[in-house]
Amino acid sequence: MGSGFVEQALPSWRRAVLKVGSSLLAADEGGLSPRYAAALAAFVERSRANGRDVVIVSSGAVAAGRALATPGQAMGLPARQALAALGQTRLIALWQGFFDAPVAQVLLTHDDLRHRRRYLNARSTLRELLALRAIPVINENDTVAVDELKLGDNDNLAAIVAALVDADILLIATDIGGLYSANPRIAPDAAPIDDVAAVTPELYAIAGGSGSRSGTGGMRTKLEAAEKAAAAGIETILFDGTDATVVGRLADGMLSGTRIRAPRTRLAARKYWLRHAPSAGSITIDPGAARAVRERGASLLPGGVLGATGDFARGDVVEIACEEDGLPVGRGISQYAAVDIRRIARKHTRDIDAVLGYSYGENVIHRDDLVAL
Known part of the structure; x- marks a missing residue:
């Protein structure tokens, strides 16, 4: 490993x-x-054998x-979308070939991921x-994306997915060692940056553009992704995916690359957001449910x-209030619309499908989407 990065322990992750x-x-x-x-x-295989989950973007x-494609074929947007459609099966076949x-x-x-209902459906899936x-x-659905099919899109998509699945860390495999003080391909004195407390304008200033013919995202988009992940309390790890030794050591819990920290834990960031996000309404609950939520x-x-x-x-984010005293019990993301909640109130979870004709699960608000007050 000649990248110059100091080996350090990865943060704990599940x-x-x-x-x-x-x-x-x-x-x-x-x-x-x-x-x-x-x-x-x-x-990925070693991590899964140790009881961890890995989602690949x-x-x-x-x-x-x-x-x-035909040699010399013009690569306009329709052609790129057609190539994406042709290539998706090959891409999945490549990954499936590695795993049982x-x-x-x-x-x-x-x-x-912007549309709240589709966001929740994607998370449930x-x-x-x-x-x-x-x-x-x-992968991004490049066959239908128009303005989304752009430079570095999957870096930012990966950060959004990390928040979507409640990941502990975002691992970004690059074709260089990590973040440097300058572009190491053109600056021989570029120094490796092992640890970043926060993404700053100074870091963006030294980040370069695309570094390869096939890539669509340079270091700048990786910093954008790290900033998004940090806002959700998720640390980002940049490492050289072309170095088998570096990749192998990741499975041992050791990093030779750049660790970009988050200002607060994932749970704390989520709870903070739930406490301060605008409320779209309220749900009234009985004293027994209030005790279960609070305690x-x-x-x-x-x-x-x-x-x-x-x-x-x-x-939507809603308030939760106890019927007995009217005091707020908590706040959370409702799995059902207000009109549906009025119909399933006081019903058993097994009756949801019969009452509504569909079900988004047994929880009106899941504990992962709830903060007690």
């Missing part, structure tokens, strides 16, 4: 998002290569499809895939719900 760029997957002659992906897949569909466990393809756009011990491989941090079930005030939608 769930990670691993972002792999197309520069690590593209073959020189076109298409995909397992050259660097094999070591990254071995890291993988670029490479356009690079895979490019091998099927099933690989699940999940295609997202930023619009899916990913949580279920992890519960099934599948390996989600996420045990329990999820809120429909049996303890008495009613709902306002016209909030599924995914």
